[in-house]
Amino acid sequence: MAGNETHGSPCTDCPRGARCFGGVLNEALLKGCGQPAQVTRQVHSQRSYIHRQGDSCEALHVIRGGATKSFMTSSEGEEEIFGFQLPGDVAGLDAIGANKYRSNLRAITRTWSCRLPLSDVRTALAVSDDFRNDLLNRMSQEVSRLHGMLHRERCSAEQRVAAFLLAQLDREPVSQTEEGLELTLPMSRVDLARYLDLATETVSRVFTRLQGRSLLRTDGGRCVIVDLQALSRLAGA
Amino acid sequence: MAGNETHGSPCTDCPRGARCFGGVLNEALLKGCGQPAQVTRQVHSQRSYIHRQGDSCEALHVIRGGATKSFMTSSEGEEEIFGFQLPGDVAGLDAIGANKYRSNLRAITRTWSCRLPLSDVRTALAVSDDFRNDLLNRMSQEVSRLHGMLHRERCSAEQRVAAFLLAQLDREPVSQTEEGLELTLPMSRVDLARYLDLATETVSRVFTRLQGRSLLRTDGGRCVIVDLQALSRLAGA
DNA sequence: CGCGGATTTGACATAGTTCAATTCGAGTGG
DNA sequence: CCACTCGAATTGAACTATGTCAAATCCGCG
Numbered sequence A, B: 001m002a003g004n005e006t007h008g009s010p011c012t013d014c015p016r017g018a019r020c021f022g023g024v025l026n027e028a029l030l031k032g033c034g035q036p037a038q039v040t041r042q043v044h045s046q047r048s049y050i051h052r053q054g055d056s057c058e059a060l061h062v063i064r065g066g067a068t069k070s071f072m073t074s075s076e077g078e079e080e081i082f083g084f085q086l087p088g089d090v091a092g093l094d095a096i097g098a099n100k101y102r103s104n105l106r107a108i109t110r111t112w113s114c115r116l117p118l119s120d121v122r123t124a125l126a127v128s129d130d131f132r133n134d135l136l137n138r139m140s141q142e143v144s145r146l147h148g149m150l151h152r153e154r155c156s157a158e159q160r161v162a163a164f165l166l167a168q169l170d171r172e173p174v175s176q177t178e179e180g181l182e183l184t185l186p187m188s189r190v191d192l193a194r195y196l197d198l199a200t201e202t203v204s205r206v207f208t209r210l211q212g213r214s215l216l217r218t219d220g221g222r223c224v225i226v227d228l229q230a231l232s233r234l235a236g237a
Numbered sequence C: 001c002g003c004g005g006a007t008t009t010g011a012c013a014t015a016g017t018t019c020a021a022t023t024c025g026a027g028t029g030g
Numbered sequence D: 001c002c003a004c005t006c007g008a009a010t011t012g013a014a015c016t017a018t019g020t021c022a023a024a025t026c027c028g029c030g
Helices: A021-033 A118-127 A129-152 A157-171 A189-196 A200-212 A228-236 B021-033 B118-127 B129-152 B157-171 B189-196 B200-212 B228-236
Strands: A040-044 A049-051 A059-065 A068-073 A079-085 A104-107 A111-117 A181-184 A216-219 A222-225 B040-044 B049-051 B059-065 B068-073 B079-085 B104-107 B111-117 B181-184 B216-219 B222-225
Touching (some): A021 A059, A021 A118, A021 A129, A059 A118, A079 A129, A111 A118, A129 A157, A129 B079, A129 B118, A157 A181, A157 A222, A157 A228, A189 A200, A200 A216, B021 B059, B021 B111, B068 B189, B111 B118, B118 B129, B157 B200, B157 B228, B200 B216
Antiparallel strands (some): A049 A104, A059 A111, A068 A104, A216 A222, B040 B111, B049 B104, B068 B079, B068 B104, B181 B222
């Protein structure tokens, strides 16, 4: 399922350290029971599955590079995308309670992840307050994120797109060009549409409309936000 | 905020015992550190707030009787209802990670709850595997529930209503009458509409349409499901 | 250079909203 | 016991944002 190179406990000398969920896990285990976490670095080629709905859940994944989408396929075979994961994000949290993954996780681009065995996670939960807090934080953040999605899906198409773009600004490194803030959208229009619950045609039209009003300029995966204020106003109301 | 009668640790001799989240908490504390949980029984009059968005979060609430709605008020002042809580449900889970409630919790009818101080919850998390598992389960169930909401909001109005009714069947005691399964809807049409993200008029129309096709009969808060199979078929697709 | 998939554009159909009017139902007071 | 009232629920008619279907265009790649 994944081409991977296995190290012992890569967190120990990972520069991300405690800013990464894996680092916190590793710290917790080292302090709590002297054992490092059994973290495995993996590489996933574009479009490969990292896990599938229904698979028994044996690990969480921290995304180190690339991007993934998490989704379920509805009874009519439609992909319902619940979220995109970018570097730093933790995938699989919704499966912790159950023993099965509740959703599919698939690489949108070539993706690098760290695999954290669930057994380590459970041990760390028992022995470390810090880790417990970190995990609870991330889970309730996820709940908030879903609340946010529900909110956005109750708005107009333009507002959904605008809000999405603004959210991206906080999630990925953005470069300031002379034209404005430039960001990269790793997902296809189709996936974006499925995420926002719009027809691809609608997403497309919204982009052209926003370009027409010179709020932004876009060209495939690249998107330059020209008038951040106007975009915020649009998304906000 | 709440008219309440305070007991010492009502869980200890509560008949619900370990089927209730409070019971599990209490057990965990008794075993883990010999102290019972500081559970307080409360009564909330109809329409009173149990907590508000932004309040600092000091407790979870288990609903013992009645019904509540959890919601956020959007920038335009619209109530966005994320869920209804019925007896047995735990409210406030999304606030565990943060220290502030992220949503409002308001009694739809006169409501009885048990207040579980967050400090006890945190202690129990540290000392009991059982409690930790129970909490993680409930949190990931909540995530699944939100996934379900997102899914339903991508369906037609009829499907949303049908799915909602079917979901209610599993959540509250239902009586079998000669006409069919009878259930009680504690929420107003307005609240139901806000929950399903439909106009009240649409909800109303759907109910009449479903009655016309004799899938159900409804009269205010009462609703009799006449043709369960047809309703499932409708919701399922 | 040409193929195939992704994106964009156009024309039309429709589910659901909105606004307005009517009915219903539970309290309330005479 | 019977008007009244006021909010909730229902019904009707017209409107609109977005979906659907089809065609045109773009783009990367062999």
